[in-house]
Amino acid sequence: MTSFIEKLPKVELHMHIEGSLEPELMMTLAEKNGVALPYKNLDEIKAAYQFKDLTDFVNLYLQGTEVIRSAEDFHTLTVAYLKKCQQQNVQHAEVFCDIRTYTDRGFAPDMVIEGIASGFKTGYEELGITGGMIPCFIRHLGLDAAKEDWALLKRFKNDILGIGLAAVEVPFPPSMFSDLFKEVRDEGLKILAHAGEEGDASYIWSAIKDLKVDRIDHGISCLDDPDLVEYLQKHQTPLTVCPCSNTSLHVVKEMKDHPIRQMLDLGLNVTINSDDPAHFGAYLQENMQAVHDECGVSESELVQMTADAIAASFADDARKTELNNKLSSFV
Ligand code: ADE
Ligand code: ZN
Numbered sequence: 001m002t003s004f005i006e007k008l009p010k011v012e013l014h015m016h017i018e019g020s021l022e023p024e025l026m027m028t029l030a031e032k033n034g035v036a037l038p039y040k041n042l043d044e045i046k047a048a049y050q051f052k053d054l055t056d057f058v059n060l061y062l063q064g065t066e067v068i069r070s071a072e073d074f075h076t077l078t079v080a081y082l083k084k085c086q087q088q089n090v091q092h093a094e095v096f097c098d099i100r101t102y103t104d105r106g107f108a109p110d111m112v113i114e115g116i117a118s119g120f121k122t123g124y125e126e127l128g129i130t131g132g133m134i135p136c137f138i139r140h141l142g143l144d145a146a147k148e149d150w151a152l153l154k155r156f157k158n159d160i161l162g163i164g165l166a167a168v169e170v171p172f173p174p175s176m177f178s179d180l181f182k183e184v185r186d187e188g189l190k191i192l193a194h195a196g197e198e199g200d201a202s203y204i205w206s207a208i209k210d211l212k213v214d215r216i217d218h219g220i221s222c223l224d225d226p227d228l229v230e231y232l233q234k235h236q237t238p239l240t241v242c243p244c245s246n247t248s249l250h251v252v253k254e255m256k257d258h259p260i261r262q263m264l265d266l267g268l269n270v271t272i273n274s275d276d277p278a279h280f281g282a283y284l285q286e287n288m289q290a291v292h293d294e295c296g297v298s299e300s301e302l303v304q305m306t307a308d309a310i311a312a313s314f315a316d317d318a319r320k321t322e323l324n325n326k327l328s329s330f331v
Contacts, residue, residue: 011309014240019276029067071115078119093131136164139172162190201225238312244282245275255294
């Protein structure tokens with residue numbers, strides 16, 4: 001089965017670029033940029049990657065971003081992730097980022113956008129991998145901060161795929177950002193929101209009704225609301241599920257209890273993703289392996305979810321056809 005998952009041409013739709021910052025690269029960048037880390041060695045960094053919950057995780061994740069201080073650093077980080085994609089046969093990747101973390105430290109947003117864009121350029125030219133970036137508003141910093149971010153991001157609308165909503169979910173429902181996301185949509189950008197990770201089903205409803213999202217990130221609490229399940233069955237809203245993230249952040253107790261089995265049985269439009277692979281010790285392949293081994297997800301379901309990920313991606317039609325052809329040849 002490992003070999004089946006290894007060879008499957010995969011698509012990743014939910015991955016935060018700083019969540020792919022491996023401890024080794026964190027140490028290298030800290031040294032390069034003269035940043036003092038609160039860890040003496042790699043083992044101490046790895047030992048710190050134990051999280052109580054989402055808030056605890058977000059704090060440590062944001063601390064790790066201190067070592068990223070130039071567009072070149074973002075380029076290095078993006079290429080490192082895309083090389084990992086190549087090793088795992090991930091053909092297309094859409095990655096989340098944010099600018100706020102860096103603008104708050106006095107950096108220009110260009111550092112983030114240009115660094116990641118140049119990483120994707122290298123990834124396409126040297127590895128044949130396509131994709132793009134989706135900056136997120138940091139929801140727990142509130143609406144005014146998000147408005148400032150949007151004012152800066154508008155200038156980059158041709159460099160990004162859309163805008164997402166991430167970080168600490170409760171008590172910051174998508175509805176707080178309704179008017180702002182309408183402006184995002186009016187600029188022709190896609191809209192995404194983390195919803196139903198730690199939040200209940202009302203957060204998913206709000207992402208659908210108030211933001212009119214193109215995809216829901218996580219969405220696993222939908223099972224608590226039969227009306228929502230019926231809506232998701234009917235509309236086939238894509239849900240980017242991240243199994244190893246959910247167990248690492250104790251949103252789900254054990255992998256064998258992960259709702260993905262039930263979500264698939266209900267005919268929901270589910271894809272598998274890694275979220276923050278360096279922090280949770282699992283890239284896309286390991287996430288697929290985990291749900292295969294522990295939730296009874298079959299080879300044909302992995303293929304179906306990959307086809308659904310291609311359809312739910314923001315790749316253009318020509319690239320979607322190419323990805324579907326690769327998938328068909330594999331099958
Ligand atoms: N940012 C990085 N990982 C995240 C997650 N799992 N939920 C919300 N925001 C995040
Ligand atoms: Zn996420």
